[in-house]
Amino acid sequence: MTEANFVLAAEPRKEEGRRNSRRLRRAGRIPAVVYGDGKPAESISLDVFAAYKFLGNEQVYSNVVTLDLGVRKESVLIRDLQMHPYKDEILHVDFMRVHQGELVTLNVPVHLLNEQNAVGVKMGGGLLHRALTEVEIQAPVGKLPEAIEVDVRELQVGESIHLSNLKVPANVVLVALKHGDDKEVVSIHAPHGAASEEEGAAAE
Structure with a gap:
């Protein structure tokens, strides 16, 4: 078990849908969602270069990740990566909110x-x-x-x-x-x- 602190910067996003997701990816960002812990699901986006570097570390998949949304932080687990059918490209990331001891x-x-x-x-x-x-x-x-x-x-x-x-x-x-x-x-x-x-x- 590690005591490392895994922090990933993210930004809230209001626009949803496939067209807006494609626009985000062209702008160098990956669409994502945060859900769970009795709160409404929230759409966010990640910087593509920071996300690829972060998600390339095996340890982040079995540790609590801190999503830094600027004005607040969320403790989450990575639940799913949606990959492109034939490219090495992340299309979407799902995060689940968690709390200590859950x-x-x-x-x-x-x-x-x-x-x-x-x-x-x-x-x-x-x-x-x-x-x-x-x-x-x-x-x-x-x-x-x-x-x-x-x-x-x-x-x-x-x-x-x-x-x-x-x-x-x-x-x-x-x-x-x-x-x-x-x-x-x-x-x-x-x-x-x-x-x-x-x-x-x-x-x-």
Whole structure:
């Protein structure tokens, strides 16, 4: 968990609709909206260069962001980025207002530790397979982990790690487990040649 303060400047906007959104983008700004916390939704805009730099940081997606609107500030989480169908272009950003201690649900990345030193890879020649690159969690604002770390050093060929095997911080819940879905996170498979040989031997 980080104590960093993530601040993004924004400006209120009154004009809405596709035509005005296109006009904003031509002027170097990205249309966005802030909603939630029992308040009316508010249309805002972001400077395109500042937004791309800010949103390129993985940490901002699992931390509370402060939107600086000049005369006031809003504490928010980034909920959605609408991307252009085939260009690397952000068309719209959704922010959700939050307050300290509020229980929120979001996706955080899975970071694998000791990938190259995993026993099944280094000693067994196995192939590491990532089944999940992110997991959905539920946690209070202020207690959100930036990522879930998974140490694969002791993982052998043919073994796997599931959600139920993960160590998560206190107050953090893995949403899939709440619904009885113990997803595989990572595993080590035998090399294709070795697998074929084993199958052949079993057939004999």
